[in-house]
Amino acid sequence: MSGPYLLFRLSFRRVRLLLGATGLLIASVQALRVLIAASVHSAGQFEEITSLLPPAVRSIIGPSLASVMSFNGIVCGAYFDTGFMIALLALTIALATMPASEIETGFADLILARPLPRHWLVTRTIALVLISIVLMLLMIMAGTWAGLALFAPPEVAWPSARETGSLALYLGMLLLCWSGIAMALGAGWRRGWAAATTSLLAFAALLLDWAQRLQPSLERIGWLSPFHYFNPYDLVAGKPLPLEDLVVLWAIAMTGFVVAYFVISQRDISR
Amino acid sequence: MRGLTKRYGPLTALNDLNLDLERGEILGFLGLNGAGKSTTIRLLLDLIRPTAGQASVFGYDCWTEGLDARARLGYLPGELGLYLDLTGLETLDFLAGLSRQPVAPRYRQELCDRLELPRSDLRRRLREYSAGMKRKLGIIQAFQTNPPLLILDEPTDGLDPLMQESFYALLAEVKRGGTTVFMSSHVLSEVERVCDRVALLRKGELVLLCSVRESCRLAPRRARIYFSEDVSAPPELPPGLQLTDRTPRQWRLTVVGPLRPLLTLLAGLPVKDLELEEPRLEDVVLKFYRQEAS
Numbered sequence: 001m002s003g004p005y006l007l008f009r010l011s012f013r014r015v016r017l018l019l020g021a022t023g024l025l026i027a028s029v030q031a032l033r034v035l036i037a038a039s040v041h042s043a044g045q046f047e048e049i050t051s052l053l054p055p056a057v058r059s060i061i062g063p064s065l066a067s068v069m070s071f072n073g074i075v076c077g078a079y080f081d082t083g084f085m086i087a088l089l090a091l092t093i094a095l096a097t098m099p100a101s102e103i104e105t106g107f108a109d110l111i112l113a114r115p116l117p118r119h120w121l122v123t124r125t126i127a128l129v130l131i132s133i134v135l136m137l138l139m140i141m142a143g144t145w146a147g148l149a150l151f152a153p154p155e156v157a158w159p160s161a162r163e164t165g166s167l168a169l170y171l172g173m174l175l176l177c178w179s180g181i182a183m184a185l186g187a188g189w190r191r192g193w194a195a196a197t198t199s200l201l202a203f204a205a206l207l208l209d210w211a212q213r214l215q216p217s218l219e220r221i222g223w224l225s226p227f228h229y230f231n232p233y234d235l236v237a238g239k240p241l242p243l244e245d246l247v248v249l250w251a252i253a254m255t256g257f258v259v260a261y262f263v264i265s266q267r268d269i270s271r
Numbered sequence: 272m273r274g275l276t277k278r279y280g281p282l283t284a285l286n287d288l289n290l291d292l293e294r295g296e297i298l299g300f301l302g303l304n305g306a307g308k309s310t311t312i313r314l315l316l317d318l319i320r321p322t323a324g325q326a327s328v329f330g331y332d333c334w335t336e337g338l339d340a341r342a343r344l345g346y347l348p349g350e351l352g353l354y355l356d357l358t359g360l361e362t363l364d365f366l367a368g369l370s371r372q373p374v375a376p377r378y379r380q381e382l383c384d385r386l387e388l389p390r391s392d393l394r395r396r397l398r399e400y401s402a403g404m405k406r407k408l409g410i411i412q413a414f415q416t417n418p419p420l421l422i423l424d425e426p427t428d429g430l431d432p433l434m435q436e437s438f439y440a441l442l443a444e445v446k447r448g449g450t451t452v453f454m455s456s457h458v459l460s461e462v463e464r465v466c467d468r469v470a471l472l473r474k475g476e477l478v479l480l481c482s483v484r485e486s487c488r489l490a491p492r493r494a495r496i497y498f499s500e501d502v503s504a505p506p507e508l509p510p511g512l513q514l515t516d517r518t519p520r521q522w523r524l525t526v527v528g529p530l531r532p533l534l535t536l537l538a539g540l541p542v543k544d545l546e547l548e549e550p551r552l553e554d555v556v557l558k559f560y561r562q563e564a565s
Contacts, residue, residue: 014356106352110412113316113346113422114369115338268319 019132022091026136027143030078034147037074041153046070060213064237071156072163073236075148078140079167080232082206088136088171089178089202095129096179097186097194099264104191108269118269122183122260129179136175137168166241167232173249174230178202180256181226187263226252274324277310277475284310286475287324292451294419297442299466299483300455303560306472308455309349312422315453316346328420342371345413349424349455351405355398359388359408362397363415372416382411385437402429410438414445421445423454427461439465463487463552471559478559483552490550490558491525494533497544498522509536 040046050069058065067073078084099121102108112118141164148158181201186194205225212222222228229245275288285307292298302308313319315326317337326333328340353362367374383393386407397405406429413421427435442452442465456462462469462483469486471479479486491513501519508514508524509532516523520543526533530547537545 102352106348106350107354109313109316109318109348109352110346110366111369112318113341113344113348114366115342115371116369117338266320268313270313270319 015128018091018094019135022087023136023139026078026084026087027139027146029084030140030143031147031150033078033081034075034144035151037071038151038153038156040074041071041156056214060210061233062213064233067237068233071153072159075144076159076163076167076232076236078144079164079171080230084140085171085174088133088175090199091132091136092129092175092179093182093195093198093202095132096125096182097191097198098125098128099183099260100186100189100191100194103269104271106271112269118264119261122187122257122264125183126179126257129176129183133172133175133179137172141168163235166235170230170232170235170241170246173246173253174226176253177226177249177256180253180260182256184256184259184263187260188267272311272315272324272326275311275314275321275326276323277307277314277319278322283475285314285472288472288475288477290470290477290480292420292453294451295446295449296467297446297452297454297465299462299469300453300472301457301459301462301469301556302455302472307475308472309424310475311472312346312424312453312455315422316341316344343418344420344422345416345418347409347413347421347423347426349428351409353397353405353408356396358396359393359400359404360390362408363393363412366412367415370416372418374415375417378417379411379415382414382441385441386410386434387437403431403434406430407434410441414441417445417448417450419450421450421452421454423452425456426454427456427458435461459551459553459556469552469556471556473559473562479555486552486555487550490552490554491527492530492550493548494522494524494526495546496522496524496537496542497546499541499543502540505536509533512536 040049046069050065053065053069061068068077099108102111102121108121112121144159144164152158178198182194182198185197189197206227208218208222208225209227209230212218212225212228226249229248231242231245235241272288272290275285275290276283277285288307288311300308300311310319314321315328315333317333317340320334327336329343331337331340331343333340357365363374363379367379383389388404388407388411392400392404397408400408406427410423410426413423427438430438439461446452454462454466466483468482469479470477481489498520502522503519504514504517504522511526511528511532513525513527514522515525524533
């Protein structure tokens with residue numbers, strides 16, 4: 001009975017188009033990134049480009065700068081590129097606030113008038129967010145492999161599956177964390193407010209993280225930003241995936257989901 | 272419903288509602304906008320939670336056993352929130368999939384035929400639907416599992432007169448089959464025609480609960496009397512009679528209660544003709560509405 005509901009939104013042309021278009025765009029940009037990395041490598045210009053980076057960017061990237069500004073680093077940059085992250089965060093927030101949208105449009109009235117427990121509004125959304133995140137990460141991987149197969153110079157080593165897998169897991173957990181925040185807010189607020197507030201929070205958190213990397217004295221409050229627990233540059237430099245960061249991001253996501261379940265179960269479903 | 276109450280802070284949307292529906296009856300649920308009709312319906316569907324009191328559907332508590340209660344009802348909201356990307360058929364299939372009762376394809380087809388929503392229309396996306404077509408789809412989704420209880424919010428809103436007739440016929444048919452119908456409506460002629468009983472809410476309180484026939488008895492009857500000669504108005508009318516318009520050869524009166532005082536008054540007058548209008552539900556309900564408005 002709940003099965004059709006679980007997969008319901010994926011049957012929507014609009015959702016499929018959104019996911020398909022975003023995925024294709026990301027894969028194409030990633031393939032293009034590999035092409036750029038290959039041309040920089042062929043020209044031997046990594047050091048030159050690194051020297052052109054402003055000091056602030058150098059400080060944000062930190063000691064892993066040399067690893068990041070390499071062929072491998074640029075190829076793997078898809079997993080921490082600010083543009084990619086903003087696009088994926090926007091997609092995740094849009095999907096995570098779907099329960100609010102269904103309540104506002106009155107569609108929730110129709111489905112909850114059936115013998116369907118309220119928690120399905122949240123469970124289904126979590127499932128959709130997870131599927132979307134996995135799909136987007138697979139598209140980045142597909143773009144990476146397509147780009148490498150087409151453009152990588154023969155002498156360079158490809159990023160290992162372990163490295164890309166770790167980066168994908170890291171980025172996926174960051175997206176899940178923000179989807180939890182969006183879902184918690186969307187469970188009680190109108191969709192527009194929830195999406196806008198989550199976006200502003202994400203932006204503020206990103207700025208705070210950057211500021212803290214530039215100004216260590218801000219570390220006292222830097223821990224409040226979820227981006228504080230996302231250090232992909234270290235992974236590119238060869239360090240292992242920091243489990244404690246994953247646990248924090250996971251915990252934030254789970255807290256958001258639990259809040260969403262609780263709020264949805266208690267609130268009045270009215271427009 | 273027992274002592275059903277819903278408050279939003281200082282505002283009481285519904286106050287101590289006690290109401291029973293009998294199996295197989297059609298109950299018209301009346302009231303001005305904001306009287307508490309939608310609040311009551313949403314409480315029954317567990318979309319909102321009561322401040323006090325309780326409600327049950329076929330013995331199943333609407334909150335603690337909400338799934339069992341909602342498995343036995345079909346709901347037509349006043350404003351349909353539909354996904355315009357879907358086709359009519361996809362919407363019906365999806366909503367049917369969420370019900371415990373299977374949908375008999377022949378019955379659904381019969382509903383579509385009666386409401387003139389052909390398969391070609393069902394294959395179109397809802398963004399192409401008119402308001403009337405969406406209403407028809409809403410009715411079909413509520414009826415398609417043939418539930419023992421139907422909760423209908425303004426069911427004929429947006430339907431053309433012919434479709435309204437088809438809907439009334441459908442309603443009469445499901446009633447004969449034993450279905451109970453809880454129906455809110457602003458169309459008083461419709462309520463008078465199809466409902467067995469009426470419940471009237473005013474500012475969240477139940478102020479009238481009786482059969483349609485009984486409610487009509489509460490209404491003043493209108494009388495028009497024609498005289499063969501000029502007649503002057505009596506200085507004082509018996510209790511229950513009120514002169515609303517008068518010419519030397521014609522009076523218009525309203526009569527509350529028995530007709531005897533009127534007949535006694537007319538006994539000595541040169542009456543040429545007497546017209547009596549049947550009392551209408553509208554007269555009673557409008558009286559309550561006007562009291563609320565004032």
